[in-house]
Amino acid sequence: MKTRITELLGIEYPIIQGGMAWVAEHKLAAAVSNAGGFGLIGGASASADIIREEIRKAKELTDKPFGVNVMLMSPHADEVAKVVVEEGIKAVTTGAGSPEKYMEMWKEAGVKVIPVVASVALAKRMEKYGADAVVAEGCESGGHIGSQTTMTLVPQVVDAVSIPVIAAGGVADGRGMAAAMMLGAEAVQVGTRFVASTEAVVHDNYKEKIVKAKDIDSEVTGMSNGHPIRVLRNKMTREYLKMEKEGASFEELEYLTLGSLRKAVVEGDVMNGSLMAGQIAGMIHDIKSCKEIVEEMNAQAEKLMKL
Ligand SMILES: Cc1cc2nc3c(=O)[nH]c(=O)nc-3n(C[C@H](O)[C@H](O)[C@H](O)COP(=O)(O)O)c2cc1C
Structure with missing residues (x-):
């Protein structure tokens, strides 16, 4: 082509x-x-x-x-x-x-x-x-x-x-x-x-999360502060979205996600890390x-x- x-x-x-x-x-x-x-x-x-x-x-x-x-x-x-x-x-x-x-x-x-x-x-x-x-x-x-x-x-x-x-x-x-x-x-x-x-x-835990993801498993954090990021749902996103709903400041939200992509990629922390992935993750097996x-x-x- x-x-x-x-x-x-x-x-x-x-x-x-x-x-x-x-x-x-x-x-x-x-x-x-x-x-x-x-x-x-x-x-x-x-x-x-x-x-x-x-x-x-x-x-x-x-x-x-x-x-x-x-x-x-x-x-x-x-x-x-x-x-x-x-x-x-x-x-x-x-x-x-x-x-x-x-x-x-x-x-x-x-x-x-x-x-x-x-x-x-x-x-x-x-x-x-x-x-x-x-x-x-x-x-x-x-x-x-x-x-x-x-x-x-x-x-x-x-x-x-x-x-x-x-x-x-x-x-x-x-x-x-x-x-x-x-x-x-x-x-x-x-x-x-x-x-x-x-x-x-990338840590195997992160890859595994993508392989296991379903169609609806991604979330968008940061809509409220103008920095939307699509990631797979986990403990971090649940906390983040709850804090966003409660009107947390940009700084508080930033603090929650400080170094979180590194945590996911390097440490394989799939609970607190930022598992950036698109909606198509559900199709990757x-x-x-x-x-x-x-x-x-x-x-x-x-x-x-x-x-
Ligand atoms: C883990 C991850 C990190 C990304 N980081 C960047 C980045 O630093 N700069 C950038 O331009 N795009 C970044 N993107 C977006 C990708 O370059 C690409 O445009 C996007 O993933 C395409 O959509 P897909 O995930 O559905 O294939 C990132 C995407 C992922 C999944």
Whole structure:
């Protein structure tokens, strides 16, 4: 399946692995790129030195292109933005803000810029600033979310911009991928499915929770304070939602979730950790290698699309 995204990124299959905080480190990114997709290292709030190290480790594992997700609200965003240039990174996805101030530097260095957007207005703004593509992310996704569903957001963004659109949120097999392509997307970005992959350096307890999740097992915390996050229901979400209902302050809620993604990913604390995962977790019943995920997804999509 050749699209403007496979061209832009120099990849075999139009499948991008989400740059997930804590989860998307060098092993996962390299495995997805080696499988013919596009792997991303999740920058999150990590320092520039850590990101540089992650990039170099990924380079040891793959000679295929991969990218970095730059979290623009990170206190280290300025340095990380420079590191991706110095390390010759093929593309960045950006979240939590506008990448405008880095655009000139990245463009000059030939780094492709792909902001993650949750609305038509933001997609148009990013195109105006010179983005090469956008990820239109629906609220089915795991992690930080907007308010539109993938089904409604993707075609509206496709109609509004002329740069290629990557659909994210709720894609975990070839059916979802084919559906996204039918909506006009030219690639998909996949998060939750890759958390439950062999290569993801994620505690087994967390992977197991995804494998066992049912369709209705995710919750959205943080609606009241404007920071909605989709996670699997557990002790932490029950407490969080109760406190939200009782009108707890942002600070109190922040305190409850301090370091909670790390707790889930590294310590396997499935009671108090933040088990970020999308609604599609209910459809994931096994842990597979990235190669199996990418190849099966693409083959099923091609079959359905009669390519
Ligand atoms: C554990 C986890 C952490 C995530 N962290 C980030 C992040 O740091 N930056 C980002 O842009 N997206 C992040 N996301 C969103 C993914 O990159 C991707 O867009 C999303 O998971 C796609 O939806 P899906 O989970 O239904 O596949 C995260 C998702 C998960 C599941």
